[in-house]
Amino acid sequence: MSSPDVVIVGAGVEGTSIAYALASRGTADVTVLDRDAIGSGGTGRSAGIVRCHYGVPEVAALARESLEVFQHAEEILGASVDFEQVGYLVGIGEDNLAPFRASVAAQQTLGIDTGEIGHAEAAALWPVAHLDDFASFAYEPRGGYADGYATAHAFAGAARRLGASITQGTAVASVEVSGGRVTGVTLADGTTLATPTVVVAASAWSVPLLAPLGIDLPITPYLVQEVLIDPGQDLGARPVFSDMVSKQYVHQRGHELLFGDSGGFERPIPDPDRFPSHAEDAAIERCAEKAMHRFPGIEDPSVKTTSTGMIDVTPDWNPIISATPINGLYVAAGFSGHGFKIAPAVGRLMADLILDGTSSVPDVPAETFRFSRYEEGSPLLSKYPYVGASKIR
Ligand SMILES: Cc1cc2nc3c(=O)[nH]c(=O)nc-3n(C[C@H](O)[C@H](O)[C@H](O)COP(=O)(O)OP(=O)(O)OC[C@H]3O[C@@H](n4cnc5c(N)ncnc54)[C@H](O)[C@@H]3O)c2cc1C
Structure with missing residues (x-):
């Protein structure tokens, strides 16, 4: 060299x-x-979830700019990134209605294609979901997921x-x-x-x-755990769903559903090279409970496998x-x-x-x-923080 x-x-x-x-x-x-x-x-x-719903406007803007590349990858990069533009749905509870509306309005100001939708529209997007405990939803038709x-x-x-x-x-x-x-x-x-x-x-x-x-x-390494569930039925193509009430996210991987917990259960690990390759029992149980609450219309789900990863977390x-x-x-x-x-x-x-x-x-x-x-004491925090949610909203 x-x-x-x-x-x-x-x-x-x-x-x-x-x-x-x-x-x-x-x-x-x-x-x-x-x-x-x-x-x-x-x-x-x-x-690989792709969405622009962020309360830090600069992060939302980076996501907005990036979306162009995900959407036109073959043209720009000359190769597929396996982007599935199935849309992105986020649901929030009554306690977060005010920051949610302010955040969606700010995203729209940035030119992001997002908007508040009601229960009937959300139900059409996710027919097997129980949605009564949400106060509102936002939908990004250009969101989805790609392959890392x-x-x-x-x-x-x-x-x-x-x-x-x-x-x-x-x-x-x-x-x-x-x-x-x-x-x-x-x-x-x-x-x-x-x-x-x-x-x-x-x-x-x-x-x-x-x-x-x-x-x-x-920067501290943290462990994240995800669970892949076989719904036992064909759900059709459904949008990525951030459930800010039960604190979970779900997206399809082929016919299966990948569930992650957004309830703050990521935890620091001492060594970024050493972490379990499969989710712990407690994480699987928590996931199953949340999934069953949210998706009663999935009649015969089973855990297919689990996966883990390390994320590099700043304050x-x-x-x-x-x-x-x-x-x-x-x-x-x-x-x-x-x-x-x-x-x-x-x-x-x-x-x-x-x-x-x-x-x-x-x-x-x-x-x-x-x-x-960090040393200036000026952390980059959401302008519209959600109660009970992690800082990445
Ligand atoms: C399970 C999981 C789910 C996630 N889901 C999402 C999601 O849905 N949406 C989203 O936006 N983000 C998601 N993320 C986060 C996202 O994937 C990461 O932020 C991103 O991939 C980090 O990329 P990176 O290039 O910084 O790090 P990495 O991909 O970790 O790359 C760092 C590279 O550095 C190399 N390296 C390390 N030390 C050395 C050295 N001394 N010399 C040479 N090379 C070295 C490593 O081999 C590695 O290849 C998720 C992350 C995980 C783990």
């Missing part, structure tokens, strides 16, 4: 999207290094065609700095790759890479997409379990930060996701 203009550590959906964005802006001398394989981290385990692994590969392929190189099975051991600026990276085999610009996009594994440089990323549950105090060193990490749907726009924002020092993403100022917001 020679001396690339930019080295990106991590070939997840963020690292590959950044590589594509840089290459498509003419910075083709980009090398992405992954200790394992493209999409082998959280990306390959992602539920396919999306990372689509970005990687497009970046390669533009001249970038993606090297798998190559761990970065350290980032080299001299005189306050980046000079390269040292690989696990001891070789050094000189470069003036490094982007660390290595999820929770970014923390040990930056700590020796005096950069303490406030405000929003990502760090930022320059650092070291010249030439950038971070894109801490996506806190919702980085998939914004990844295309994250790539563009990071390319802007590196090449222009500013943002070209409409409605997203460059400083929004700055690393320094």
